[in-house]
Every structure is written in C-alpha cells, then in structure tokens.
Amino acid sequence: MNKKAIISSLVLCSSLSFAFDFNALTKDVVDTLTKDSTKKEQTVTTSSLSQDTVSQGLKEALKVGVDYAVKNLGAENGYLNNSLVKIPLPENLQKVEAIIRKSGGDKIADDLINSMNRAATNAAPKTAEIFMNTIEKMSLEDAKKILAGDEHSATNYFQENTNDALKKMIKPIVIKTMEQNSVSTYYNSFNSYYKEYGKAYVDNSSVMNFAKSFGADKYIPSASDENLEDYVTNKAIDGLFKMIAQKEASIRENPVEQTTSLLKKVFGN
Structure with missing residues (x-):
C-alpha cells in the first residue's frame, strides 16, 4: 500500500x-x-388532542385520585398507618413529647395520636361529594393550567376551591368523633401530665437554666390551649390533598396507572 x-x-x-x-x-x-423535558413531550403528545378531550382526561385522573384518597384514608387506621398523612401531636406538644414519654406518659401520648387520626379517618368518606362537584365545575382554562403545572397544581386548585367547604363538612365530624373517643380528655391529660412532670423536668434542667441566662426561657414549650378541633380538621384536609396529588402524579408518569382509554390517550406517550 x-x-x-x-x-x-x-x-x-x-x-x-x-x-x-x-x-x-x-x-x-x-x-x-x-x-x-417530560412536560414538553406531554405538550407535544396532547397537542393533537382536542382541548375538551384533554380537560376530560384530567378530570378523570382527579376523580381517580379522589376515589383513591377517600377509600384509603377512610379505611380502618387510614391516617394512622400512612406515614405520608399521619397526624402527629400539635407542634407545641411535639416539642415536649419525648419528655412526656420519658416521664411514663407513653399511653397518654399514643391515645391522643390514635384518637386524632381516627377522627380524620371517620371524616374522609364524607368529603368525596365535595371533591367530585368541584371537579365537574372545573373550567377548560383550569384544566389546562393544572395539566401544564407541576405536581402541586392539582393540590393548589383544590385548596382554592374546596378548602372552606371541606372545613364545614369535616369539622363537625371531627368534633363528634373526638367527643366519642374522649380526645379532649386525652389532650387535657397530656397537658396536665406535662405541667406535673414534664414542666418540672425542663425547669430543673440545664437547658432551662441556659435559656434563662439569655432571657429565652419564654420560648420553652408549655401547656397548650390550641384549638385541637381546627388542628385535626386542617391535617385531615392536608392528608386528602396529598393523596389526591400523589395519585394524579402517578397517573401522569406511570402507564400502569393509566387504566382507561381516556387516561391513556391524554397521558400516555
């Protein structure tokens, strides 16, 4: 060569x-x-569909999400056994929960947590109608915004359009359930237990003495007068929003979750 x-x-x-x-x-x-660029691909995929089809597809996805949320959270221990939505002690009591438990107050803390979550579970099935009516009233513009938005877009929409109605529906059920389960008694017991044992534990600790030296002892947690019914009601609603958003996001991303021809058409690749 x-x-x-x-x-x-x-x-x-x-x-x-x-x-x-x-x-x-x-x-x-x-x-x-x-x-x-998942969103860009989805825009290309759905651009050939009519706006009405896209809107109906989103509504169906949200209805599936509502059904999923209501059934799961309304089942026995639906809130309690779900780490995503389990209702903890109110924030001020969380700060002293460890002290209460160390002082022998495990049962009081557990009873209060169980009762709050049971109240939310009892309320969950009653909320389906509110969600479904809101979805039916959704405008084409609303649907387009949610579909083009992030994973929080559906949650934001429901917060704007269902929050007040959900509170009116849920709070009486929460109050009734908590009365039946002596939640106020557990709550008062928790606070009393803290006053009797936990507060003394903190007052005598180096933490309190150190805080006092900076004039910050007023920030040490104390017994609470927080409205427990409002707290549980708001947490119950938050849990519903989270479960609906989780399911809707799953339908968008996972072909296995696209269980109807309409969902496949709108969300499938």
Missing part, C-alpha cells in the same frame, strides 16, 4: 471513528433531553 493510500485509510478510519463517537454522543444528548 503506497503512502497516499495509507493516509487516505487513516483519514477514513478517523472519520468513521468520529462518526461513531458523534452518534453515541448524540444519542446521549437526546436521551438526556428526553428525560429532562
């Missing part, structure tokens, strides 16, 4: 090698862009 042929062969090999590398690089870039 003469020198010219050798050079030509090297150039050809070099070009082929670059072409292969470039193809591989191009594939990587396309894969990356594909992963990072």
Whole structure:
C-alpha cells in the first residue's frame, strides 16, 4: 500500500471513528433531553388532542385520585398507618413529647395520636361529594393550567376551591368523633401530665437554666390551649390533598396507572 493510500485509510478510519463517537454522543444528548423535558413531550403528545378531550382526561385522573384518597384514608387506621398523612401531636406538644414519654406518659401520648387520626379517618368518606362537584365545575382554562403545572397544581386548585367547604363538612365530624373517643380528655391529660412532670423536668434542667441566662426561657414549650378541633380538621384536609396529588402524579408518569382509554390517550406517550 503506497503512502497516499495509507493516509487516505487513516483519514477514513478517523472519520468513521468520529462518526461513531458523534452518534453515541448524540444519542446521549437526546436521551438526556428526553428525560429532562417530560412536560414538553406531554405538550407535544396532547397537542393533537382536542382541548375538551384533554380537560376530560384530567378530570378523570382527579376523580381517580379522589376515589383513591377517600377509600384509603377512610379505611380502618387510614391516617394512622400512612406515614405520608399521619397526624402527629400539635407542634407545641411535639416539642415536649419525648419528655412526656420519658416521664411514663407513653399511653397518654399514643391515645391522643390514635384518637386524632381516627377522627380524620371517620371524616374522609364524607368529603368525596365535595371533591367530585368541584371537579365537574372545573373550567377548560383550569384544566389546562393544572395539566401544564407541576405536581402541586392539582393540590393548589383544590385548596382554592374546596378548602372552606371541606372545613364545614369535616369539622363537625371531627368534633363528634373526638367527643366519642374522649380526645379532649386525652389532650387535657397530656397537658396536665406535662405541667406535673414534664414542666418540672425542663425547669430543673440545664437547658432551662441556659435559656434563662439569655432571657429565652419564654420560648420553652408549655401547656397548650390550641384549638385541637381546627388542628385535626386542617391535617385531615392536608392528608386528602396529598393523596389526591400523589395519585394524579402517578397517573401522569406511570402507564400502569393509566387504566382507561381516556387516561391513556391524554397521558400516555
């Protein structure tokens, strides 16, 4: 092989090698862009559909989400056994929960937590009608905003359009359930227990003495007069929103969750 042929062969090999590398690089870039632009792909996918079809698809997804949330949270221990929505002690009592438990107050703390979550569970099934009516009244513009939005868009919509109605529906059920389960008694017992044992534990600790030296002892948690019914009602609603949003996001992202032809048409690739 003469020198010219050798050079030509090297150039050809070099070009082929670059072409292969470039193809591989191009594939990587396309894969990356594909992963990072789910919303753009969804816009392209849905652009050929009528706006009404897209709107109906979103409404169906939200109805599936409501059904999922209500059934799961309305089941026995629906809130209590779900770490995503379990209602903890009110914030001020959380700060002293460890002290109460160390002082032998495990049962009081557990009874209060169980009773709050039971009240929310009893209220959950009653909320379905409010959600469904709100979905039916959703405008085409609302649907487009939610579909184009992030994972919180549906939650934000429900917060704006159902929150007051949900509070009116849920709070009386929470109050009634907590009366039946002596929640106020547990709550008062918790606070009394803290006053008798926990407060003394804190007052005598180096933490309190250190806080006093800076004039910050007023920030040490004390017994609470917080409205427990409002706290449980708000947490119950938050839990419903979270479960609906979780299901709606799952339908958008997971083909397995797209269980009807309409959902497949709107959300499928």
